[in-house]
Amino acid sequence: MKLKLLTLLFMLSGICGVQAQKMSRLKQAALKEAAALEPQVTKLSQELWNYSETALKEAKSAKLLIDVLKKEGFKLEENVAGMPTAFVATFGSGKPVIGILAEFDALPGVGNEPVPYKKKRADGVMSGQGCGHNLFGSASVNAAIALKRTMSKRKIKGTIKLFGTPAEETVVGKVYMAKDGVFNGLDAVIEWHPATTNGVNFGKSLAMNNFEVEFFGQSAHGAADPWNGRSALDGVEMMNYGVNLMREHVYPTTRIHYVIPNGGGAPNVVPDYAKVWYFVRDTSRANVEKFYQRIQQIAKGASIATNTTYKLRLITGVHSYNRNEPMMKAIEQNIMLVGTPKFTTEEQAWGKQLQKAAGKKELGFKTDIKKMPKDWKKVLPSGGSTDVAEVSFITPTAGFGVATAPFGVPWHSWATSSSHGTSAGYRGALVATKVLTLTGIDLLTDRKLLEAAKADFKKSTGGKAYKSPLPVDQKVILPKQK
Ligand SMILES: [Zn+2]
Secondary structure, three states, X not given: OHHHHHHHHHHHHHHHHHHHHHHHHHHHHHHHHHHHOHHHHHHHHHHHHHXXXXXXXXXXXXXXXXXXXXHOOOEEEEOHHHOOOOEEEEEEEOOOEXXXXXXXXXXXXXXXXXXXXXXXXXXOOOOEOOOXXXXXXXXXXXXXXXXXXXXXXXXXXXXXXXXXOOOOOOOOHHHHHHHOOOOOOOOEEEEEEXXXXXXXXXXXXXXXXXXXXXXXXXXXXXXXXXXXXXXXHHHHHHHHHHHHHHHHHOOOOOEEEEEEEEOOOOOOEOXXXXXXXXXXXXXXXXXXXXHHHHHHHHHHHHHHHOOOEEEEEEEEEEOOOOOOHHHHHHHHHXXXXXXXXXXXXXXXXXXXXXHHHOOOOOOOOOOOEOOOOOOHHHOOOOOOOOOHHHHHOOOOEEEEEEXXXXXXXXXXXXXXXXXXXXXXXXXXXXXXXHHHHHHHHHHHHOHHHHHHHHHHHHHHHOOOOOOOOOOOOOOOOOOOXX
C-alpha cells in the first residue's frame, strides 16, 4: 500500500514535471515562430511608415495588413463599424477567444526622413509615424500569425482575433467599434505601444469628451452699421469666459483645453460664424460627464447673452483605461523572458545624435525594464487619453511599451517619426511581436490566468455592462478621401 502510494506520488510529480516542461517547450516553440517572422515584421513596419496615412484615410495600410492575414488563412471582416479601414481577422474556433489590437494611423505634419535631424521627407509625404503605429500594426499582425502557426502545429484550441483599429490619433476607431459590439464575446485582449521605455503599462489614462460648438450670428460692417450685426465670435468668447471661470471649481484631476479654429475673417466684418473646439478630461468618466453637462449650460448661456444661436456636437469620448493586474503580471514576466531590444552600437550612436538634435540628453535608447510598482494604482495619470480604454471596459485588457525611440525625445514629433522608420524601431517591433505571442499562449493555455483576469475585471467594473460615451445612433464622420 505504502509502495503503491509512493509510486502514485512519483507518477503524479512526473506528470506535473512533464506538463511544466511541455509548457515551456510550447512557449519556446511560439517564440521561434515569432522570431522567424522578423523579415515580415521589418517589411510591414517599413511599408506602413512609407504610407503614413492619417486617421480614416489608411486605405493602403489596412489593405497591406488585410492581404497578409488573408494569405495566412485568417477569415476577414472588412468595413467594420462604418469605417472602411477597420477590420477583424479571425483564426480558429471556440473558447478562449483572445483579441490583439493593431493600430496603423499616422499623424499630420510630423513626417521626417529617417535621419537623426529634422529633414522633410524626400517623397513629399507630410504626415509621419510620430506615435509609431506602423510598428504597432506590424508587430500585432505578426504576433497573431505566430500564434496561429503555433496553434495549428500544436493543436491548441481557441480563437485569435486581430482587430485592425484605425483612427487612434483622433480617438475614434475603437470608440465606434466598441459601440457597435465588435469587441463583444472576447475572453481577453492584449495590446502594446511604441515608447521610449520598456515595461508593462500601469499608468492611468484620462477619460475624455471631444466636442465642438459652432455659433451663428449676423454679419455687418464692424464700424458703419455694427448695430445690424450679431457676432458669432462673441458667442465663443462668452462661452470660453464662462468655462474659464468654472476652472476654479473643477477637480485637481480635471483638464479642459480649447482652440478656436474659426473666429471670423477680418476685424471690419462682424463674424456671422465662429467655432470653438474643446477637450474635457478627467481620471473618471463620471467627472467628464459632470463638467460636460455644465459646459453645455455655459454654451447655452453664451448664446442667450450674445443673441446668437449655437450647435454643439460631441465628436468622440472615451473612458480611463481599466487596468487588469493578473494580465499585467503575465505580460511583465514575458517581457523578462524576451528581454529588451538589443540595439547595435550604431543604433545607439544614431539615437544619441537624434537626442542632441532634439535638445535632449544624449542617453541613447533605453534597454532596461521599467518594473510595475507594487502601488501602481497610486501612480499619477500621465495626461493622455486612448481609445484602448473602451476595450478595457468590455473585456480584460492589458498592454506594454517597448523602446522604439531614444529616451526623452518629444513624442508625436519629427524625431519619433524618424526613429520609427529605422532598424532600431523595427527591433522594438520584433520584441513586441514576441511578448504579444508569449502572452497569447498564456491566455490560450493557462485557465487559471484567464479566470484571475476575469475576476479582476469583474471587480474593477462592478459587473456593469459597457456603456458607450456616444449617443447610440451616432455614426462616424468619414473624411473626404483625396
Ligand atoms: Zn499611439
